[in-house]
Amino acid sequence: MREQGMADAFGVTEEARAKINLALHVTGQRADGYHLLDMLVTFADCGDRLGFLPAPADAFTLSGRFGETLAGDGGTNLVIRARDLLREVVGALAFPVHIHLQKNLPVASGIGGGSADAAATLRGLMRLWGTGLPVETLAALALKLGADVPMCLESRPLIARGIGEEIEAVPDLPALAMVLANPLKGVSTPEVFRRLKAKNNPPLKLAQSAGWLAAIRAARNDLEPPAREVVPEIAVISAMLQTEGALLARMSGSGATCFGIFADMATARDAAAALHEARPDWYFQATQTVSGGI
Ligand SMILES: C[C@](O)(CO)[C@H](O)COP(=O)(O)OP(=O)(O)OC[C@H]1O[C@@H](n2ccc(N)nc2=O)[C@H](O)[C@@H]1O
């Protein structure tokens, strides 16, 4: 599912797919404070869109439902940080560029919007500037931008460990019919990690004998209890997804976005429409996730 918009008028375009943590187990903590995670991750067929065009001078413009939220953040936008970091590495090849970000995903919402934008910027600029980087250099550069950025460079079903940099593809994870739901209250990732009570939880073990849904259901998001303390609406939204027929409802990342898995896309679309009618001020998006087979 593609949303047409300004980014599509640019020569080079990239999709920044929403990241969904189907499971997130916190298994320890590094000496520098970062938490060790075991994650099962997939990506939605919806997200932000970015366009890239050669320009007389660097420019950055925004549009989309959540574009306003990020307007005026100057050089702190992850798109700008990704551009500047890549430029440092590729040097003279990096001519000035106009980047347009169509911001469709809610900000600070646990579905990695900023990380997906950063990864899409790296991909788009490598295409525009006609340059490639050795895999290890690109991976290190991505990790510098954020723990989720290496996963977003992949944008297909995967298991990630460490802080997200140890990535293993999961080719047999099927496409899932889903509704993403967010009460439009931004969540600070460090605050949720700070509230975590136990840091040495059991690792992720995916027992697939009873199918993927049962395997995902048996896993957890260890960040959901602390995030619910910060945003009580997470419990409400999770219950709403289940009332609308979700086979499983869980929070993604550090929240507050929750996902519901539905039997098929028709049911997911009906549920998203009903949820939107109940709370037009919140964010509901039916989406099919990418399958591991592609
Ligand atoms: C929670 C996840 O979204 C799961 O996919 C990610 O681990 C967070 O990824 P991200 O938003 O790219 O996070 P970063 O920008 O790297 O980190 C933000 C802050 O979250 C905390 N943080 C993040 C990742 C991690 N494994 N342990 C942490 O404790 C740290 O305080 C860090 O300063």
Ligand SMILES: Nc1ncnc2c1ncn2[C@@H]1O[C@H](COP(=O)(O)OP(=O)(O)OP(=O)(O)O)[C@@H](O)[C@H]1O
């Ligand atoms: N392009 C961008 N899109 C969204 N947020 C951005 C962007 N650039 C910088 N930010 C900042 O990064 C912070 C995290 O935003 P983001 O939407 O990536 O969070 P998230 O969905 O919780 O990510 P994660 O799931 O990786 O924790 C926000 O406070 C926001 O101001």
